[in-house]
Amino acid sequence: MANLHVNIGNLSLKNPVMTASGTFGYGIEFADFINLEDLGGFIVKGTTLNPREGNDYPRMAETPAGMLNCVGLQNKGVDYFCENIYPELKDLDTNVIVNVSGSTPEDYAECAARIDALERISAIELNISCPNVKNGGMAFGVTPEGAATVVKAVRQAYNKTLIVKLSPNVTSIADIAKAVEAEGADSVSLINTLMGTAIDIERRCTKLSIGTGGLSGPCVKPVALRMVMQVAKAVNIPIVGLGGIMNATDAIEFLMAGATAIEIGTANFIDPAITVKVVNGINEWMDNHGVKDIHEIIGCVK
Amino acid sequence: MKKYALDLCVVEKEFPRDGYVLLKLNNPQGALPEMLAGQFVELLIAGSSETFLRRPISINYVDKEKGLLWLLIHVVGNGTKYMSELNVGDTINCVLPLGNGFSMPEGEGKKVLLVGGGVGTAPLLYYGKCLKEAGHTPSFLLGGRSAGDLMQLDLFEAIGNVYTTTEDATLGEKGFVTNHSILNKEQFDLIATCGPKPMMKAVAAWARTANCECEVSLENMMACGVGACLCCVEKDGEGHNVCVCKEGPVFNSKKLNW
Numbered sequence: 037m038a039n040l041h042v043n044i045g046n047l048s049l050k051n052p053v054m055t056a057s058g059t060f061g062y063g064i065e066f067a068d069f070i071n072l073e074d075l076g077g078f079i080v081k082g083t084t085l086n087p088r089e090g091n092d093y094p095r096m097a098e099t100p101a102g103m104l105n106c107v108g109l110q111n112k113g114v115d116y117f118c119e120n121i122y123p124e125l126k127d128l129d130t131n132v133i134v135n136v137s138g139s140t141p142e143d144y145a146e147c148a149a150r151i152d153a154l155e156r157i158s159a160i161e162l163n164i165s166c167p168n169v170k171n172g173g174m175a176f177g178v179t180p181e182g183a184a185t186v187v188k189a190v191r192q193a194y195n196k197t198l199i200v201k202l203s204p205n206v207t208s209i210a211d212i213a214k215a216v217e218a219e220g221a222d223s224v225s226l227i228n229t230l231m232g233t234a235i236d237i238e239r240r241c242t243k244l245s246i247g248t249g250g251l252s253g254p255c256v257k258p259v260a261l262r263m264v265m266q267v268a269k270a271v272n273i274p275i276v277g278l279g280g281i282m283n284a285t286d287a288i289e290f291l292m293a294g295a296t297a298i299e300i301g302t303a304n305f306i307d308p309a310i311t312v313k314v315v316n317g318i319n320e321w322m323d324n325h326g327v328k329d330i331h332e333i334i335g336c337v338k
Numbered sequence: 339m340k341k342y343a344l345d346l347c348v349v350e351k352e353f354p355r356d357g358y359v360l361l362k363l364n365n366p367q368g369a370l371p372e373m374l375a376g377q378f379v380e381l382l383i384a385g386s387s388e389t390f391l392r393r394p395i396s397i398n399y400v401d402k403e404k405g406l407l408w409l410l411i412h413v414v415g416n417g418t419k420y421m422s423e424l425n426v427g428d429t430i431n432c433v434l435p436l437g438n439g440f441s442m443p444e445g446e447g448k449k450v451l452l453v454g455g456g457v458g459t460a461p462l463l464y465y466g467k468c469l470k471e472a473g474h475t476p477s478f479l480l481g482g483r484s485a486g487d488l489m490q491l492d493l494f495e496a497i498g499n500v501y502t503t504t505e506d507a508t509l510g511e512k513g514f515v516t517n518h519s520i521l522n523k524e525q526f527d528l529i530a531t532c533g534p535k536p537m538m539k540a541v542a543a544w545a546r547t548a549n550c551e552c553e554v555s556l557e558n559m560m561a562c563g564v565g566a567c568l569c570c571v572e573k574d575g576e577g578h579n580v581c582v583c584k585e586g587p588v589f590n591s592k593k594l595n596w
């Protein structure tokens with residue numbers, strides 16, 4: 037059996053397969069289909085300092101080979117997570133990572149600080165790239181200065197592994213990646229969803245309550261893969277790659293493009309056991325190709 | 339209840355009327371999992387990028403003796419068309435059972451009225467069967483535009499009294515379900531309804547005036563079906579967004595303030 041172990045900052049992953057925030061609930065929703073401990077880690081729902089109702093229904097529209105969503109970070113707030121969800125997850129033998137969002141740098145920092153206190157949460161993923169909330173979210177993620185401001189505030193409040201999730205809705209994602217690396221981020225994950233929309237021609241209105249949403253699924257994979265390659269050339273910190281991964285082949289492409297680990301998002305809706313199938317598929321591919329250690333393929337395509 | 343992802347096999351296929359298909363599926367790997375009336379299944383439409391997400395379909399009936407799950411499908415687009423084109427012997431991947439079912443009243447001999455419109459009558463068949471088995475007395479009030487719209491009437495009649503309305507008076511009383519005379523003649527302990535939203539809201543409003551508990555079954559658009567994505571929400575009575583796939587699809591109408 038090949039060695040699939042990788043590190044992201046101080047985070048030790050038994051294999052490079054994680055799940056994407058907002059597509060995997062709190063993990064518990066998938067426990068009937070897979071053993072959560074078979075994953076390198078999983079990233080739970082976007083969490084904010086205060087509870088958020090999210091946007092109105094309809095929040096999704098199917099598109100060819102993908103979907104648009106405008107959930108808008110509905111969650112019960114960080115304290116609810118700490119008191120009610122954390123106890124259910126803390127004894128799992130895998131990495132549980134919290135995706136943190138906010139509307140001001142202070143919000144982000146305070147939310148991160150409260151999660152820092154949870155012993156078994158070994159990393160956060162900072163979401164500076166949500167296209168579905170008005171102030172904050174993506175607003176920070178679209179300029180190097182905005183991104184740097186949030187990362188700086190959070191870095192002071194948070195000591196463990198800090199992954200910063202980047203938006204693809206920018207001119208140069210490599211410049212943003214460099215800016216967050218300079219502020220002390222341990223890793224970058226990319227991509228969040230691409231902003232898009234869909235129209236109901238009978239009713240002559242958009243299919244989403246706020247008019248736009250974030251595109252995900254296999255239709256975004258080529259864009260995501262290109263961005264991972266570009267960022268891999270620009271920074272020295274490890275990259276977590278995601279966007280449209282549906283199977284082990286897709287995952288291996290991201291690894292070869294320079295990602296040290298990957299996340300699976302929308303594919304969980306199509307096959308709730310896909311994550312473990314991808315772990316097994318990577319393993320099998322490595323065995324068939326005589327690859328003994330996953331690091332042999334990480335970034336092998338320049 | 340434990341959820342499964344299973345390749346179920348089409349054993350029988352019927353066309354109860356134009357544009358509808360009834361699939362009877364078994365599990366070639368063994369027994370069907372335990373399922374409750376009102377729960378649903380998410381079906382994978384394989385090999386098409388246009389119908390990328392799974393499609394939710396209610397449990398129409400469970401034939402425990404033969405190990406068959408029935409799904410009654412209205413063909414409205416590519417996903418449901420794919421289901422209608424499955425042949426006997428084909429398999430389809432199903433995630434099931436999902437959501438919460440209709441409630442089973444305590445005790446025995448409770449009078450329950452099940453009100454359905456269109457393909458919304460589908461989950462009421464199995465619910466009626468389960469109520470009867472538990473010693474209750476289900477009655478059905480089924481509505482459609484025309485006589486041909488009402489499906490599975492013989493099966494409903496084998497379970498309880500059936501009252502019908504049609505807009506063109508081709509069967510039963512003329513008009514909508516909420517105008518049916520039975521509502522003024524009899525008292526019920528519980529009402530359950532599934533169908534178009536305006537119909538369910540009217541039924542819930544009637545139940546409120548009659549001081550009767552009412553359960554409604556929603557059909558919001560879904561992505562994951564397991565409570566992970568928060569795409570399928572409905573506003574509850576307090577203005578909070580609740581997941582239809584996980585906390586529903588069956589809700590007490592009071593919870594939604596209907």
Ligand SMILES: Cc1cc2nc3c(=O)[nH]c(=O)nc-3n(C[C@H](O)[C@H](O)[C@H](O)COP(=O)(O)OP(=O)(O)OC[C@H]3O[C@@H](n4cnc5c(N)ncnc54)[C@H](O)[C@@H]3O)c2cc1C
Pocket residue numbers: 378389393394395396397410411412413414415416417418419457460461556557558559560587
């Ligand atoms: C919990 C639940 C249970 C359901 N049970 C049944 C059932 O037993 N039998 C049945 O025939 N249908 C049922 N539906 C509706 C069914 O899921 C949709 O009709 C189906 O997904 C449409 O897929 P399609 O690819 O054929 O059509 P699409 O091309 O996706 O859509 C065609 C048309 O149908 C509309 N539509 C799509 N999804 C829904 C939806 N969820 N509700 C209402 N309209 C929709 C679209 O707006 C569009 O106008 C249920 C839905 C839910 C959420």
Ligand SMILES: Cc1cc2nc3c(=O)[nH]c(=O)nc-3n(C[C@H](O)[C@H](O)[C@H](O)COP(=O)(O)O)c2cc1C
Pocket residue numbers: 056057058059081082083105107109135163166201227228229251252253254256278279280281299300301302303567568569
């Ligand atoms: C329904 C839904 C909700 C999401 N919620 C979040 C979120 O709360 N925080 C976040 O950083 N990303 C969120 N995302 C983005 C995903 O984590 C991921 O970046 C994106 O979907 C691309 O990956 P995929 O194509 O594998 O799904 C969400 C995506 C979807 C589809």
Ligand code: FES
Pocket residue numbers: 559560561562563564565566567568569570571581582583584
């Ligand atoms: S469909 Fe995903 S939460 Fe209901």
